[in-house]
Amino acid sequence: MAKQGVSPTNREVFFEHDEIIVSKTDPTGRITYANDIFLKISGYTEDETLGQPHSFIRHPNMPRCVFKLLWDAIQAKGEIFAYVKNMTKTGDHYWVLAHVTASLDGNNSILGYHSNRRRPKPSNVALVSDLYQKLKAAEDRPTNRKDGLSESYERLMHVLKDKGVSYDEFVLTL
Known part of the structure; x- marks a missing residue:
């Protein structure tokens, strides 16, 4: 709904270090609650947000394999x-460390x-951003989306295996 026609601006926006973005969804991932910080940083109103799939704020440069990990864990x-890169209503982006x-x-x-x-540390975003760019490139290589997801997921698992850590350990040790 709200993202149609919005293109990424490559402009990053920030929320304060002491602010926490909070949202709740139903079991299908549709937003049932978004706090004022969520609404402020995303640029959407509560009416535009409630009922939307949480993915409506996903930045197009985010590798889907990260969301596969996320959904596997929470389900x-x-x-x-x-670490997630989201897109605002105007096409700007912001990084978060999500729990x-x-x-x-x-x-x-x-x-x-x-x-x-x-709000994550800029140095951590730089490290994650580099990895995510590689994962997204691997994901976009095949013409089939399912194959792309599989390729990027396998690449991520290989990176984690080489480091000897789980994704959570990787994120929390940056």
Whole structure:
């Protein structure tokens, strides 16, 4: 809905170090809550945000394999820390260090998901950005999106194996 016709500007915007972006989604990833910081940095109103798939703010340069890791973790009722590049309503971008978890009911069934996002250190963004560019290039090489996702995911797993860490460990040790 809101992103149609918006092109990336290559202009980065920032939120304050003491601000936390918070959002909640239903089990399908549609936004049910977005705090004022989310709305301020993204440039969208609450009416434009609620009910949208959370991916509507995803920057087109983000490798999908990171979201595969994220969804695998949270659908298994785990948690994940991830660096994510998002796009605002105007095409600007902002980086976050996201902590995403499943929200469970008394029967341990998933009610939805909860994400807190902080402003990452620029040095960490530089390291992650370089890796993400390589993953995105691997993803875009095949003409088939499924093959591209598989290729970038395998490349990411290889990088993590070489470092001897999980993705969370990689993120938290930067």
